[in-house]
Amino acid sequence: MNENLPIKKWAVSAVFTLALMPLPQAIQQAHADALTQQALSRQISATASDALPVAEFYQLRDGEPVWQDTAQVEALASALAALDADGLTPSDYRAASLLDEYRLSRQAGSDAEARFDVDATRRLLLALDHLSRGKVDPLSLNTHWDGERPGRGYSLMQVRHALERGDVAAAFEAARPATPAYRELRQALVEYRALERQGATARYLEGRSESLRPGDRGDDVVVLRERLALWGEGGLVAADDDAYPMIDAVARSTATSSDSRYFDAELESAVKRFQRRHQLQADGVVGNNTRLALNASIRQRIDQLRINLERARWMAPFENEGSRVWVDIAGYTLHYVRPDGQQWDARVVVGSPGRATPIIHSAISHLTINPSWTIPPTILREDVLPRVRNDASYLSQRNIQVVSPAGDRLDPASIDWQRPGGVMLRQVAGSGNPLGRVVVRFPNNDMIYLHDTPAQGAFGRSQRALSSGCIRVEGIGELAQLLLRDSGSQHQVSTLMSRSASDQNVNLPRRIPVMLHYMTAWPNAAGEVEFRDDIYRHDAALLSALDRAV
Numbered sequence: 032m033n034e035n036l037p038i039k040k041w042a043v044s045a046v047f048t049l050a051l052m053p054l055p056q057a058i059q060q061a062h063a064d065a066l067t068q069q070a071l072s073r074q075i076s077a078t079a080s081d082a083l084p085v086a087e088f089y090q091l092r093d094g095e096p097v098w099q100d101t102a103q104v105e106a107l108a109s110a111l112a113a114l115d116a117d118g119l120t121p122s123d124y125r126a127a128s129l130l131d132e133y134r135l136s137r138q139a140g141s142d143a144e145a146r147f148d149v150d151a152t153r154r155l156l157l158a159l160d161h162l163s164r165g166k167v168d169p170l171s172l173n174t175h176w177d178g179e180r181p182g183r184g185y186s187l188m189q190v191r192h193a194l195e196r197g198d199v200a201a202a203f204e205a206a207r208p209a210t211p212a213y214r215e216l217r218q219a220l221v222e223y224r225a226l227e228r229q230g231a232t233a234r235y236l237e238g239r240s241e242s243l244r245p246g247d248r249g250d251d252v253v254v255l256r257e258r259l260a261l262w263g264e265g266g267l268v269a270a271d272d273d274a275y276p277m278i279d280a281v282a283r284s285t286a287t288s289s290d291s292r293y294f295d296a297e298l299e300s301a302v303k304r305f306q307r308r309h310q311l312q313a314d315g316v317v318g319n320n321t322r323l324a325l326n327a328s329i330r331q332r333i334d335q336l337r338i339n340l341e342r343a344r345w346m347a348p349f350e351n352e353g354s355r356v357w358v359d360i361a362g363y364t365l366h367y368v369r370p371d372g373q374q375w376d377a378r379v380v381v382g383s384p385g386r387a388t389p390i391i392h393s394a395i396s397h398l399t400i401n402p403s404w405t406i407p408p409t410i411l412r413e414d415v416l417p418r419v420r421n422d423a424s425y426l427s428q429r430n431i432q433v434v435s436p437a438g439d440r441l442d443p444a445s446i447d448w449q450r451p452g453g454v455m456l457r458q459v460a461g462s463g464n465p466l467g468r469v470v471v472r473f474p475n476n477d478m479i480y481l482h483d484t485p486a487q488g489a490f491g492r493s494q495r496a497l498s499s500g501c502i503r504v505e506g507i508g509e510l511a512q513l514l515l516r517d518s519g520s521q522h523q524v525s526t527l528m529s530r531s532a533s534d535q536n537v538n539l540p541r542r543i544p545v546m547l548h549y550m551t552a553w554p555n556a557a558g559e560v561e562f563r564d565d566i567y568r569h570d571a572a573l574l575s576a577l578d579r580a581v
Contacts, residue, residue, distance in 0.1 A: 070145035071096055078149065083156045084187060085149065091191045096148045104133045106199035107151060111158055116221050117207065118337030119161055123581045124154045155199075157581070159185055159206040165344040167576040169390070174549065174569050177475050178392030181348050184208065208347035215554040216343055220336040226261075227329045233257040235326045236317070243317035245299040252294045255302075255317060258325040264301040308555070310362070310563045312493045324562070332552075335562060338573050339552040349392065349546045354517060356395060356545040358481070358502055360388050361563040362553060363495040365481070365504055370517050375510065380484070380495045380503040387567045388500050390549055393473040394542035398511050400527040400535040402466045404458040406431070407478060410499050411456060420448050430459045460533035468528050469511045471504075473545050483507045496566045502547070514543060 071094070078085040089095075098104050111126035121127070129151065136147035163184030169176045185206035193202035207213070234254045236243075243251055256267040268291065299315040306313040309324040317325070349355065354370045360381050367375040382388035386409070406415055418425045426433065426443050433441040434455050446454060458464050467483020477500065484503040489495060504510060512524045518539040527535055551563045551570055 067096075067141040067145065068094070070141045071148060074145045074149040078153065081153070083153055083160060085153055085156060088152060088156065088187050088190070089149075091187055096145070097194060098133065098148050098151045100197075101130075101133070103194070103197060103199065104130055104151065106197070107155060110199050110203045111154065113203075114158060114162065115224070116217060117162060118217075118220060118340040118577070119158070119166060120578065120580075123161075123166075124158050129154070155190075155202070159190065159202065161344075162203065163206040163208070163344065163347075165341050166581070167341060167573060169345055172569070172572050172576065174567075174572075175387065175389030175477065177389050177477060181345055184347060208344055208350075210343070210347055210350045211558075212350070212554050213340065213343045213347065215558050216336055216340050216552065216560060219552075219560040220333065220340065223329055223333050223336060227333060231261060231329065233261040236322050238319070238322065242319075243294065243322075245294050245296065245315055247294045248290070248292050250292065252292050252298070255294070255325070256291060256298065259298075259301050259305060262305065262325070264305065267298060267301055308559055308561045310493065310561060327562075332562065334574055335552045335570065336560070337577060338570050339550050341573060341577060342548065342550055346546065346548050349544065352544045354543055356481075356514075356543060358388075358545075358547040359553065360390075360547060360549045361551050361566055362561070365502070365510075367510060367513065369513065375513060377507075377510065378490045378495070378505045380489050380497050381566075382498050382500040383496050384566055384568070386498070386500045388498075388502065388547060389475075389477045389479060391473075391475045391477070391479060391545070391547040393475050393545050395471055395473045395514060395539060395545050396542055397472050397536050397538045398514070398524075399470040399472060400524065400537065401460040401468060401530070401533045402464065402470045402482075403460050403533050404464050404466045406456040406458065407499070414499075415456060416448065416451070426456070429463065430461060432457045432459060467507070469507050469524065471507065471511060471514065479547070481507060481510075494564070494566075514539060518543060 071089075075086050075089050075094075098107070108126050108129040111124045111129065112121045114121055114124070114126075125132075132147055133151070136143040160183060164181040168180050170180055185202075189205045190202045193199065193205065234257055236251065236254050236258055239251065243255060253268075260268050302317060302321070303313040303315045305311075305325070306315075306321055309321075311321055311324060349357070353368075355368050357366045357368075358364075358379060358381075359366065363379055363381060365377045365379050369375065415425075415431075423443075425431075433443045433446060434457055435441055436453050436455065441454060446452075463485060465482075465484065465486075467485055469483045471481035473480065479501050481502045481504050486503075487505070489497055489503070490505045508524055508528070515522050515524065515537070518541040520537070520540055522537050527537065549567065549569060551565050552560055553563070555561050
């Protein structure tokens, strides 16, 4: 960068200052200002290889220094420290030492002042970058991320104007994702951190040979009430402010006066609410899975919220799309936000832990009606070939054809199934086809798609990580019709299905964005944060990356 970077407002100020000074003092001041401008220009030039837009930011300010006022530096230190509420680590930006460094620089001369000014700006921009697009590059994690890292979610001009108003907090707010889900996750983190600071505790529910059920009586029921109270269920115990700070005053005033050792209907309802928020079967019975969720530590939930705030930063640009399809992998749900803002939801079956559904950002391009199914290599190798070797009639029983790489039909009896070579297996369209009657397709590197299924009973299960990676969607025929209608197509799915032809591809006139994402904590429709099982064990790697110092 040119060391003669214009410092317009400094120059104007210097003219008035010099005019009022005796000549020798004016010469000294002019020399000091020149040294300061040169020092700042040198420090800015040193950031040329920096991934952060430091030089661009100073250009927008006509080369002016930024951090020349104690109150402004204090505001920056405060905003950096407050990133704790976003699940970020204030020490990454050296928030605690910022004010001391500023004071020392003021005593050490122009080089130190310039160095501090540029360093403080870099800390600001690093924090805004992390806040708007995530600290961790998702491509660096082993989560099969199929998409680009989100871009910077704020404008330097917004930051400039905020700082010129002396409103550092506004610069951070402009970078922070403005989605409702992010706000609700952030608020939950604030509440859980408050619980941790207050030292909120409750006894742990010990393991039992028998599940704890409505109608039971005993000391375990008292502990159950305490654990539920810790997680925000009011009216179950005569709680005090220190022991159960999440319970509001109204809940405390209506605390039950009945026998606390008895598992009554009110307690059963509270257990069911807790189970729904933790993706458990909402039967009101406290079995091992419910007990483990109840016994989670506050620190465990804080970490889970931090992890998913980071994921929410990754997906924030997608949430700003108009019409979009989002598959919540760990939540086993699909959400289609239509152009008019209405939302269509469905239960889904996702990949099993051994065949995890990847994270994908793409756009729906077309549908396939009455699809045949070419068995993917992994399923062919691990699932089908062992069955064919064991039972020669397996293929005919399931209407599976053997085809060459060129697509020619082959006689199954002519194949050495111990060494089948490059043959492919294709299951013809029909009621027994694993893809059902409809496939929703979008470009990706993993051959993943949304599809129908003849195995409708799986949608009734609470844990639905059962597929080989693709997404089975309940009621996908209705979704397909909505996608056609909303993209401007006149095709009717029911008419297409009634035709005997298989593999009918129908293009959408306008592609609709689709995202498959993995969230182990996420707000439900009521704004309550649900905690989910980390079915693919992705959380630990992301938490480690979040905690790694920059």
